[in-house]
Amino acid sequence: MLNSNNETIFYRELGKSLYDNLFIYNEKRKFGIQTYDFEVIIPAIYKEIKPAFKNHFWARNSHKWFLYNFSNQRITDQPFTIVNSFNMKFARVSTDGENFGFINRNGDVVISEKYLGGMFLGLDYFAVSILKQNGIRFGVIDLAGKIIHPFTLKTTPTFSEIVLYVLKRRKPLREWLRL
Numbered sequence: 001m002l003n004s005n006n007e008t009i010f011y012r013e014l015g016k017s018l019y020d021n022l023f024i025y026n027e028k029r030k031f032g033i034q035t036y037d038f039e040v041i042i043p044a045i046y047k048e049i050k051p052a053f054k055n056h057f058w059a060r061n062s063h064k065w066f067l068y069n070f071s072n073q074r075i076t077d078q079p080f081t082i083v084n085s086f087n088m089k090f091a092r093v094s095t096d097g098e099n100f101g102f103i104n105r106n107g108d109v110v111i112s113e114k115y116l117g118g119m120f121l122g123l124d125y126f127a128v129s130i131l132k133q134n135g136i137r138f139g140v141i142d143l144a145g146k147i148i149h150p151f152t153l154k155t156t157p158t159f160s161e162i163v164l165y166v167l168k169r170r171k172p173l174r175e176w177l178r179l
Contacts, residue, residue, distance in 0.1 A: 019051070019055075021035050022036075023036065030044040030046060030047065031047070031059075032046065032049070033049065041070055046061055050083065053091075056068065056075065058083045063081065065081070065082075065083040080094060081095055082100075089105060090111075090120040092119065095113060101113035111126055111141070111143075117129045119156065121157075122159045123159070123163075124142050124143040125140050125162055127139075127156045127157055138153040138157060149162060149165055
């Protein structure tokens, strides 16, 4: 781009706001992260960047995503084909683009990739889906993989619905006191 004195000037295309005072910028078809004061935090070296969680981001240069911190250190060793931003403590990820699991903020796999989809509900409960004879069905598992609600639901349950389900299945307090 030329300014009024016919001098070439370079600019950064401002992109998506990332966090409080940071945004993703585009320079020569590569993406980086900088502050609103134009201080570069991460140079424009990535093909694409997505938010992960505070002071962390997803980035890719090929078809695979990795989790990085703002020191540009890779957190995950495992490359992912599909990644989502973290929902509280966990992010839904896939290495093959078909099966999904979850990782924690340290990049550790906490739910293996064996589900068609899913989301973190809260209180270490995950709504996940599988293919059954009558179509895709949703169920709820906990962090240990224990089934909290069987795979019978046609839609993704809410956290409130699952808490109500769990409370209804508990023994009344008077039964516990008799033990």
